[in-house]
Amino acid sequence: MAQKRVNMSLEDNLTKHVKFLQFHLSLLPSRYESYEVNKFAIVFYAIVSLSVIYQDVSEKYQSNLGWVRSHYTSYQVEESRKKISGFVGSLSAIVPDVISITLPNTLFGLLTLTTLHDREFFEKILDTESLCNFVGKCQLTDGSFVSFLDYKDGSPSAVDSHDLRFCYIAVAILYIAGCRSEKDFNKYINVDNLLKFIKSQECDFGGFGQYGEPHAGYTSCALSTLALLQKNETLTTDFKENTIEWLLQRQLSKLGCQKCQESNEYYDENDHGGFQGRENKYADTCYAFWCLNSLQILRKDWKKLCNADLTKKYILKRTQCTLTGGFSKNDADDADIYHTCLGFAALELIEGNFNGVLCITKDSTEQMGL
Amino acid sequence: MSDFNVEDYSDVTLSPLTSDVENELCKIMYTEEYKQLMGIAFTLMKQDEFSDRAFQLTSKIIDIAPAFYTIWNYRYKILDDKVTSCRENDDARINLLNDELDWLDEVTLNNPKNYQIWSYRQSLLTNLHPSPSIKRELPILQLMIDDDSKNYHVWSYRKWCIIFFKITDFNKELEYTNSLIDSDIYNNSAWNHRMFIFKSINQSEKLDQSIINGEVDYIKGKIETVPQNISPWNYLRGFLHNFCHETTAVSDLIPFAEKFVNIEEIQNQQLPDIESSYALEFLAEAFSLDDSTKQRAVECYKGLATKYDPIRENLWNHKIELLK
Numbered sequence: 104m105a106q107k108r109v110n111m112s113l114e115d116n117l118t119k120h121v122k123f124l125q126f127h128l129s130l131l132p133s134r135y136e137s138y139e140v141n142k143f144a145i146v147f148y149a150i151v152s153l154s155v156i157y158q159d160v161s162e163k164y165q166s167n168l169g170w171v172r173s174h175y176t177s178y179q180v181e182e183s184r185k186k187i188s189g190f191v192g193s194l195s196a197i198v199p200d201v202i203s204i205t206l207p208n209t210l211f212g213l214l215t216l217t218t219l220h221d222r223e224f225f226e227k228i229l230d231t232e233s234l235c236n237f238v239g240k241c242q243l244t245d246g247s248f249v250s251f252l253d254y255k256d257g258s259p260s261a262v263d264s265h266d267l268r269f270c271y272i273a274v275a276i277l278y279i280a281g282c283r284s285e286k287d288f289n290k291y292i293n294v295d296n297l298l299k300f301i302k303s304q305e306c307d308f309g310g311f312g313q314y315g316e317p318h319a320g321y322t323s324c325a326l327s328t329l330a331l332l333q334k335n336e337t338l339t340t341d342f343k344e345n346t347i348e349w350l351l352q353r354q355l356s357k358l359g360c361q362k363c364q365e366s367n368e369y370y371d372e373n374d375h376g377g378f379q380g381r382e383n384k385y386a387d388t389c390y391a392f393w394c395l396n397s398l399q400i401l402r403k404d405w406k407k408l409c410n411a412d413l414t415k416k417y418i419l420k421r422t423q424c425t426l427t428g429g430f431s432k433n434d435a436d437d438a439d440i441y442h443t444c445l446g447f448a449a450l451e452l453i454e455g456n457f458n459g460v461l462c463i464t465k466d467s468t469e470q471m472g473l
Numbered sequence: 474m475s476d477f478n479v480e481d482y483s484d485v486t487l488s489p490l491t492s493d494v495e496n497e498l499c500k501i502m503y504t505e506e507y508k509q510l511m512g513i514a515f516t517l518m519k520q521d522e523f524s525d526r527a528f529q530l531t532s533k534i535i536d537i538a539p540a541f542y543t544i545w546n547y548r549y550k551i552l553d554d555k556v557t558s559c560r561e562n563d564d565a566r567i568n569l570l571n572d573e574l575d576w577l578d579e580v581t582l583n584n585p586k587n588y589q590i591w592s593y594r595q596s597l598l599t600n601l602h603p604s605p606s607i608k609r610e611l612p613i614l615q616l617m618i619d620d621d622s623k624n625y626h627v628w629s630y631r632k633w634c635i636i637f638f639k640i641t642d643f644n645k646e647l648e649y650t651n652s653l654i655d656s657d658i659y660n661n662s663a664w665n666h667r668m669f670i671f672k673s674i675n676q677s678e679k680l681d682q683s684i685i686n687g688e689v690d691y692i693k694g695k696i697e698t699v700p701q702n703i704s705p706w707n708y709l710r711g712f713l714h715n716f717c718h719e720t721t722a723v724s725d726l727i728p729f730a731e732k733f734v735n736i737e738e739i740q741n742q743q744l745p746d747i748e749s750s751y752a753l754e755f756l757a758e759a760f761s762l763d764d765s766t767k768q769r770a771v772e773c774y775k776g777l778a779t780k781y782d783p784i785r786e787n788l789w790n791h792k793i794e795l796l797k
């Protein structure tokens with residue numbers, strides 16, 4: 104494959120990274136069994152990471168498009184006579200009359216095909232109407248979303264959680280399906296209720312989270328949702344300022360007074376430059392992405408506010424696994440595919456090559472008109 | 474209830490699992506057992522079989538693949554069916570649900586990061602259990618917090634319980650956060666829980682002044698123990714914002730914050746060593762509230778930018794800009 108202009112500092116380990124990523128797309132041992140139903144997450148993380156490294160991932164994986172597309176499936180929901188469609192996480196979950204598509208697998212599937220530039224799928228195979236119906240069916244009366252439906256009657260599943268992650272995923276799917284204006288979105292979901300739900304997750308001094316405890320992951324989901332809906336103006340100026348500050352405070356430091364934390368179990372001077380997801384927690388590769396993505400949504404000149412060079416250094420020097428390839432959560436763990444993808448994503452976001460709101464490269468969004 | 478035995482399903486035709494598709498990516502070598510169990514499960518689901526053996530099968534599959542959402546849904550429907558069939562018998566229903574909670578406790582301990590367990594639990598209590606009780610919930614909450622005192626899902630679930638069970642004995646909850654803060658003063662989730670409790674109290678009856686004063690003293694004590702700890706400083710700011718006349722309360726605390734900071738030297742740009750950047754930040758905010766002390770705020774931010782918290786230099790300079 105043709106290599107891209109990558110981060111210079113990644114150069115040395117590129118072969119290992121590619122090996123690590125290709126391993127995850129190959130034959131996986133049975134210890135991965137429990138991931139089976141959410142396998143699409145693995146495919147997405149690996150393909151997006153490879154698209155950061157290579158110019159022409161879409162060519163290389165051309166022959167796999169059929170397999171990816173075969174996860175897209177539709178159902179007739181009896182009571183409403185409406186068709187719904189989406190992706191299952193694994194072909195083993197496609198069984199007639201058992202609804203097993205989920206919002207996350209659907210987003211991962213759509214983004215994988217976007218990254219592989221599968222125009223034919225989007226123009227000829229995807230049925231946007233039934234896809235959007237599926238999203239609509241996942242919304243609850245409080246405005247939030249669950250991630251899957253009752254396998255039989257197609258109502259929102261009674262056993263699933265409903266939180267900002269699924270709100271984000273729902274709106275991202277609608278966006279990819281072509282919704283742009285409020286009217287477009289309102290055709291399938293209740294935007295006002297969704298905005299009310301998002302508002303209810305605002306924390307006292309910035310950030311979003313459940314029951315008042317701000318969390319960088321939820322914050323990124325909330326802000327990305329608002330960005331896709333073009334509703335950032337619903338946040339008050341104070342709340343935005345507070346959120347920016349809360350996010351900047353998540354960058355860990357060993358300088359000045361910050362080193363006076365000997366008794367803090369979660370303080371590690373080697374975390375310098377990285378980001379944590381909540382107060383008094385260790386730095387973690389994925390939170391570099393969640394925090395920086397949140398910041399870039401709130402401020403065009405975000406790089407002037409935080410110290411992104413140090414974050415880059417933290418990811419490259421501390422969580423990049425030079426032995427196995429890939430990135431880990433922090434240096435105490437082995438590399439895993441999720442943190443590898445978000446490590447690449449954070450680095451590319453800093454370079455300006457990444458669409459953080461959709462979590463794919465800018466090349467892909469531009470090529471596919473998103 | 475008897476254990477899982479594959480022979481109980483010998484009459485079930487297995488739903489074939491699609492595999493060996495051309496050019497498959499990320500092919501997982503699942504075991505024969507996995508294939509067999511899934512094959513049985515899909516067949517039973519299609520047939521709407523809500524039997525004991527179907528119920529046992531779901532336990533077995535959740536054991537192997539706890540992230541398999543459809544199985545949780547299936548299990549719930551079987552349980553729902555059982556509950557309906559003993560509609561007339563409260564004791565039977567209660568036993569059924571308590572057995573289910575016992576089983577769920579086990580699964581929870583084995584899968585601490587799985588979030589499905591909590592939403593499943595919530596629907597059991599909300600929709601099926603005839604007489605749910607917080608007493609039944611506390612032991613598992615305790616075990617999970619012992620295992621990871623900052624587990625976000627567990628704290629969320631605890632707060633959900635307080636609302637769901639309409640808990641009014643808030644002192645117990647405050648004591649609980651005390652004990653956790655005593656064992657780890659940096660536990661932000663415990664501090665956050667404390668705020669949640671005070672907000673809940675304030676909703677039922679306005680907090681009275683002696684409680685407010687007592688709490689401010691409590692926070693001050695914790696800050697004195699470890700001045701460079703963001704959690705109690707954030708909590709202090711939140712507490713004053715939510716329950717006090719903010720500007721007055723903040724000004725009143727200037728002398729307290731100055732204990733950790735040699736403010737006069739900082740004002741003269743001498744930048745001595747100080748005990749807490751958060752104290753200085755608190756002072757900067759306090760000074761920002763009044764035009765006459767704005768210049769003092771600027772000096773505090775300058776100190777943060779150059780010496781006390783230089784990684785956030787850009788933020789502190791941005792704050793100075795906002796003051797102009």
Ligand SMILES: [Zn+2]
Nearest residue numbers: 387389390432
């Ligand atoms: Zn992480």
